[in-house]
Each structure stands twice: as structure tokens, then as C-alpha cells.
Amino acid sequence: MRVAVLYSGGKDSNYALYWVLKQGFEVKYLVSMVSEREDSYMYHVPNIHLTELQAKAIGIPLIKGFTSGEKEKEVEDLKEVLEGLRIDGVVAGALASEYQKKRVDRVAGELGLESFAPAWHRDPVDYMREIIEIFDVVFVGVSAYGLDEKWLGRKVDEKALEELIKINKKYGIHVAGEGGEFETFVRDAPFFKARVVFDEVEKRWDECSYSGTLIVKRAHLEWKDAQK
Amino acid sequence: MRVAVLYSGGKDSNYALYWVLKQGFEVKYLVSMVSEREDSYMYHVPNIHLTELQAKAIGIPLIKGFTSGEKEKEVEDLKEVLEGLRIDGVVAGALASEYQKKRVDRVAGELGLESFAPAWHRDPVDYMREIIEIFDVVFVGVSAYGLDEKWLGRKVDEKALEELIKINKKYGIHVAGEGGEFETFVRDAPFFKARVVFDEVEKRWDECSYSGTLIVKRAHLEWKDAQK
Numbered sequence: 001m002r003v004a005v006l007y008s009g010g011k012d013s014n015y016a017l018y019w020v021l022k023q024g025f026e027v028k029y030l031v032s033m034v035s036e037r038e039d040s041y042m043y044h045v046p047n048i049h050l051t052e053l054q055a056k057a058i059g060i061p062l063i064k065g066f067t068s069g070e071k072e073k074e075v076e077d078l079k080e081v082l083e084g085l086r087i088d089g090v091v092a093g094a095l096a097s098e099y100q101k102k103r104v105d106r107v108a109g110e111l112g113l114e115s116f117a118p119a120w121h122r123d124p125v126d127y128m129r130e131i132i133e134i135f136d137v138v139f140v141g142v143s144a145y146g147l148d149e150k151w152l153g154r155k156v157d158e159k160a161l162e163e164l165i166k167i168n169k170k171y172g173i174h175v176a177g178e179g180g181e182f183e184t185f186v187r188d189a190p191f192f193k194a195r196v197v198f199d200e201v202e203k204r205w206d207e208c209s210y211s212g213t214l215i216v217k218r219a220h221l222e223w224k225d226a227q228k
Numbered sequence: 229m230r231v232a233v234l235y236s237g238g239k240d241s242n243y244a245l246y247w248v249l250k251q252g253f254e255v256k257y258l259v260s261m262v263s264e265r266e267d268s269y270m271y272h273v274p275n276i277h278l279t280e281l282q283a284k285a286i287g288i289p290l291i292k293g294f295t296s297g298e299k300e301k302e303v304e305d306l307k308e309v310l311e312g313l314r315i316d317g318v319v320a321g322a323l324a325s326e327y328q329k330k331r332v333d334r335v336a337g338e339l340g341l342e343s344f345a346p347a348w349h350r351d352p353v354d355y356m357r358e359i360i361e362i363f364d365v366v367f368v369g370v371s372a373y374g375l376d377e378k379w380l381g382r383k384v385d386e387k388a389l390e391e392l393i394k395i396n397k398k399y400g401i402h403v404a405g406e407g408g409e410f411e412t413f414v415r416d417a418p419f420f421k422a423r424v425v426f427d428e429v430e431k432r433w434d435e436c437s438y439s440g441t442l443i444v445k446r447a448h449l450e451w452k453d454a455q456k
Contacts, residue, residue, distance in 0.1 A: 055292065055294070056264055061308075064290045066289065081289050086314055
């Protein structure tokens with residue numbers, strides 16, 4: 001089974017990749033859709049380039065597809081990217097979002113591809129436990145009541161999970177962040193040949209929207225084998 | 229004819245792209261091979277990310293393939309990337325390098341693809357005149373006697389070409405930079421939907437090796453249509 005994995009660099013797409021690699025699927029490409037009109041570059045939204053660092057650490061080619069950002073056009077743009085690949089299936093990190101799942105399933109169906117979502121409808125707490133076990137992963141974005149600036153850059157570990165469970169009870173956030181409550185970044189995984197090391201980070205916090213982002217200004221790869 | 233264009237962001241790969249678009253070929257992907265072990269990120273070798281900005285301006289998906297950097301492995305890595313694409317041909321910006329041309333031809337042959345090199349064996353001066361006419365292009369690297377720091381960031385125009393011809397006569401450099409005498413960056417072309425604008429640049433000059441690089445620290449896209 002030759003597949004492309006939709007890849008954003010967070011826990012869900014890395015979990016999806018982890019799962020298909022474990023099944024012995026041949027992962028030909030990682031696919032990342034970025035908004036065309038984003039005025040971003042480096043200092044503005046530097047984290048966008050971190051995905052490339054991860055792809056390099058993994059050693060699988062990364063396809064950056066561009067989309068106008070309009071919701072429906074996005075599906076067509078993704079289809080256009082996948083249509084040119086010699087693959088049998090597409091893999092997404094969808095957890096519980098029907099909207100996201102349906103879109104990918106539709107594109108896959110139209111292209112005659114199988115569609116996989118290894119984490120689909122997993123129990124959030126159970127899923128987070130597995131994430132913690134497999135990955136070195138940190139919070140790089142938070143956007144929910146109960147999650148403050150202190151969460152930015154924090155490691156996703158058992159203690160963080162316990163707090164998330166408490167905040168879930170109090171404010172109703174999704175423990176695995178499926179509602180956009182937080183964004184994560186995977187710095188290391190069993191299939192990474194190098195670790196992503198953050199050299200310089202900056203927390204940006206917006207009190208009005210009660211949300212924030214960890215901006216990674218500099219990062220590098222630390223290769224796991226002896227060779228540099 | 230569905231093709232992938234080997235793309236580095238300089239004049240040659242943009243010329244190759246220009247040519248195939250003019251032929252009415254369907255360009256499915258731009259393919260950029262980057263060295264895996266380059267310790268680079270942002271501040272270190274920031275220009276590597278400029279290719280993505282160009283791809284976004286062009287609106288064609290960019291595939292970043294990773295290679296260990298060993299010469300022979302590089303060909304295999306490129307083959308691996310191309311092998312997964314539903315294309316009929318591959319396009320390279322090769323001018324006069326037999327080595328480069330042969331490598332791409334071999335990979336294409338093994339994959340049953342046609343191989344195109346639109347600028348192959350063009351007269352250098354004639355070719356440069358066409359480049360000047362079509363592109364907004366600047367020197368971002370120089371590495372040859374006769375080319376000093378002042379060339380970094382300079383526009384490739386008729387006046388620069390005349391000087392290159394003179395330096396060619398004096399020191400024997402290749403007028404189109406085929407021997408690595410200089411590197412260029414295309415900021416605008418007829419097929420760009422946005423211009424690349426440099427916001428902050430820095431010249432790095434090494435007197436020992438008599439070579440230098442224009443580091444683009446910040447850049448953004450300026451869209452040509454009314455919409456932002």
C-alpha cells in the first residue's frame with residue numbers, strides 16, 4: 001500500500017504517520033496544504049517552516065500545496081495535489097471532525113484512493129496517553145479558556161494530560177484539542193532520524209482573544225546516529 | 229504532457245518552467261532536492277525557504293526531497309521522488325553541464341519519462357539576453373574572480389551582462405554562470421501571480437574564498453491582482 005500522509009507536524013498527523021509505518025505501508029509523500037494568501041514569511045509566521053525540518057528528520061519528501069484558503073476551494077486544491085501521485089491511499093490525522101473526515105474521504109473516493117484515519121473516534125484520554133508514550137511533543141498554540149500562556153512550549157506529558165482532564169471537566173475543552181483548543185508540535189518520534197531542537201523561542205500572547213502561539217525563531221536537527 | 233520541473237529558484241529552473249508553460253505542458257509539481265544533513269534553518273541558510281515563496285507565487289505545488297548529499301545517492305533520491313509522480317516528463321534547467329544532464333536523463337530513462345532541458349547548449353549571451361527580458365532576477369551568490377561583493381543583490385540587466393562579458397574575456401568565467409560563478413534568484417516572471425519583495429537582506433562576504441551570498445532575512449509576496 002503506497003500512501004501520502006496529510007502532514008501538519010502536530011501530534012495527529014504524526015500519529016497517523018506512525019500508524020501507517022507500523023502497518024508496513026510505503027509512505028511516498030507527506031502533504032502539507034498552506035494558505036496562498038498568507039502574507040507570512042519567517043519572522044511573521046516562522047513555524048510554517050518547521051514542517052520541513054520534521055520532513056527532513058523523517059526523510060520522506062514533503063509536498064507543499066497551495067490553496068486560496070476558501071473552504072471549498074481547499075478540497076479541490078488538495079485533490080489537485082493528490083491526483084498527480086502514484087499512490088493507493090491517503091492518510092489523515094482526523095480524530096472527531098466529521099467535516100474534515102468527509103472532505104478527505106470525498107477526495108479519496110473521487111480519485112479511487114483508500115482513505116485512512118488511524119485515530120478516528122479514538123477515546124481522547126486513551127489516545128493522548130499513547131501520544132505521550134510515543135512522541136516528544138509540546139504545545140505550540142493554545143486557544144481556550146483554562147489554557148494560559150504557561151502552556152506554550154510545555155511538554156505534553158502525563159501531568160499536562162491530568163490538567164487537561166480537569167480543565168475539560170470545568171470548561172468543557174476537548175482533551176485532545178480536536179476543537180482547536182491547542183496545537184502541538186512533535187519534536188521527536190521513533191521514526192525521526194533526527195530530533196528537532198528549539199534554539200530560540202518567543203511566546204506571543206493575545207489577551208483579547210485569550211490565545212497564544214509559541215514562535216520558534218531558530219531550530220536545528222540533532223541527528224541520532226553518530227554521523228553529523 | 230504532464231511534467232515535473234526541477235526547481236531551485238534561479239534563472240535556469242525558472243527559464244525551464246517558462247518554456248514548458250509556453251509549450252502548454254501541464255506542470256504538476258516543482259521539485260527541489262535539499263541536502264538532508266545541512267544543519268541549516270532560517271538564520272543559518274535562510275534563502276532555502278525562498279523557493280517556497282516562489283512556488284506560492286507561481287501556484288504550483290512544491291516537493292521538497294531530501295538527499296544525503298553524496299553525489300551518487302542524490303540521483304537515487306531524485307529518482308525515488310519522481311517515481312511516485314503521475315507524470316510523463318521531467319524538466320531541468322541544465323545549460324552546459326554534461327554531468328547534470330546525464331544524471332537527469334538516466335533517471336528519466338529508468339522511469340520511462342521524457343527528459344527536457346530547454347536551455348541546453350544555448351548560446352550564453354543570447355540566453356542571458358532572454359533571461360533579462362523575461363525575469364526580474366538578481367545575483368544572490370558570487371564565487372569567481374572578477375565578481376566582488378557589489379554584485380550581491382544586483383539586478384541581472386543589460387549593463388550587468390556587458391560587464392559579465394568583459395569579465396569573461398579577462399578571467400574566463402561563464403557568462404551564464406554555468407560553472408558556479410554566480411547564483412541568481414528570480415523575483416518576478418510572467419507566470420508569477422505575485423512578486424517576491426525583499427524586506428531585509430544582508431551581504432555575507434568571505435575574502436578567503438572570494439565568494440559571497442546575499443542572505444534574504446525577510447521577504448514577502450506582493451500579489452499582482454487587486455485582492456490582497
